[in-house]
Amino acid sequence: MTTTARLSLPLIAANQAQKHITHNEAVIALDGLVQLSVKSASAPAPPPAVSEGDLYLVAPGGTDAWSGQDRTIAAWSDGTWTFQAPREGWRCWIEDEARLVVFTGATWQDVRPAPDGSIRIAELAVNAEPSSENRLTVSAQSILFDHDGGDQQVKVNKAATVDTASLLFQSGYTGHAELGLTGSNDLSFKVSDDGAAWVYAMHIDAATGQVGIGTSAPEAPLHLNGTFLVSGGARLSGSAHPHLYRLGGNLNIEGRTDGGAGGQIRLATEGTERVCIAADGHVGIGTTSPEERVDVAGLTRAHGFYSGEILIAPDGVATVTPPVKSGLIVVSNNPYSDYPQSHRAGAALFDVGITPWATMAFGGGYFGVFATDVTGTTGTPTHVTVGVVEDAIRIESRLTSTTAIRYTIIG
Known part of the structure; x- marks a missing residue:
């Protein structure tokens, strides 16, 4: 065996000449690794000016003399860089950030809060396993976000307009409903039966506030594309002249009772019913009980x-x-x-x-x-x-x- 098992320090061989070289190399390594403290952990390339004994944690994406040395400990000694691969459990103080980190076997993460009280952890899991995609994972029946004496907001931020910031609702890890900003800054609510083919159920235009149901391009404050059923009552009101219309084709209005059978369609103004279309097709004007195809009460x-x-x-x-x-x-x-x-x-x-x-x-x-x-x-x-x-x-x-x-x- 030529090196130690834990720190890979060089060992002096039997009858070795110039034993001081091997000894000094081990001492220099110990000088850097014992009470480990590095200048910085944010640089992927060597700094332009260094001093004897300076140590750095190589940031991901190492270049130049640090190429291929991501997350290792880089030491400047005798005019050259040497590297020590960390082992799981090693701790290191990062001087320019004033924080203590520990190596997990794959990455360096905080072991105590930063000076401002925050905790910086690359991945966090509660009763679960984290992943590179889901770096915060919680396995629980419910999650509570409580107030701190005032308001409470949950913020979901995306990088660009074409990106997605949304809430995805899954069953068996298959998405079936998504609410948020998906590919634009408009608010949309879409659903899927299989997690692959999605249907836009509702769309709210960010610029106009217009709501589309069955369409992603609403052209009115409420734009419904397709057939819709009103169970109970519906009311159109406004300071001007509210109207109901269909863009192209016919506008069909059907009256039904709770059981689905035909009911009456009644049109009213000023709280008084003016026109009635009975289930048998008879039309009454001025009467709600038409007895003929067209039954008019009055001139x-x-x-x-x-x-x-x-x-x-x-x-x-x-x-x-x-x-x-x-x-x-x-x-x-x-x-x-x-x-x-x-x-x-x-x-x-x-x-x-x-x-x-x-x-x-x-x-x-x-x-x-x-x-x-x-x-x-x-x-x-x-x-x-x-x-x-x-x-x-x-x-x-x-x-x-x-x-x-x-x-x-x-x-």
Whole structure:
């Protein structure tokens, strides 16, 4: 054996000449390794000026005379560099950093806090094994980050915009959900079924604050791409005119009950329901119980057609204000709601201008028309009679019960 087992100090051989050389070499090595203290541990190359006996820990990536000597102890002696490979457990004081480190067998790490109270450790594991990728590893049921009398923040910082700063949620070490800044400074939430193919569930633009669901390029404060279901209530509000639209294609709105069966779709303004689409496809305007394909409660207009329904008491008169000065009014009597009585139906040409005028166009035997006003007893008993005054049409019912009169004005 030519060297010692632990420090690799040279041994004097039997009958060796110039024994002092071997002895001095061992003493010099001991002088450097005992009470080990180095100038610095941050340089990967020799400093330009050194003194006899100076020691350094070679930083990773050694160059020049230190090439291939990463993490070893470099000693300057007799005008040359010699190197000593550390063994696990060796301790060393780093002078320019004022800290004590220990060699783990792979790297040097702190063994006590730095002067500012911080602890610098290359890797740390709690109830687990660290790795070069996961240099902080904790195996526990929960982790608590507590306040120090005030706020508490968890900060995740990345180097560049194209990098990632995120929280990755795994099952069996396979990622299934990720929240954070992934490849940009926009906040995104994406999910995966297999850890390989990812789907963006939500995206918030960092510049505009616009939220995209199903899209990574939102074009409105809330941009939904695809079909969505509202269970409960949804409300659009704003100081201007909030609107719901789809970029290209059709906008489909479907009403469902909790069980998934068809329900009503209702449109309202100022807290009042105006339009109702029933499960059977019937559309009600002014009613939430449409009985026909289109059921309108009140006056309607469709390219010159105006329709409505009024109730008239016995020997009573109802006033209809037509949207036009002249035209044709068609009247039908529907007292039983099951079927109209055609003999009390008819049509009259009218003019409600400065000189009111009306004449019958056609009608049943119990339908009459006057070119003047009707007062409730003007027409024949059991008849329905139409009269006119300036700016209005008057409909008289001489029936013995309250009667529903439907009318359509063409003008």
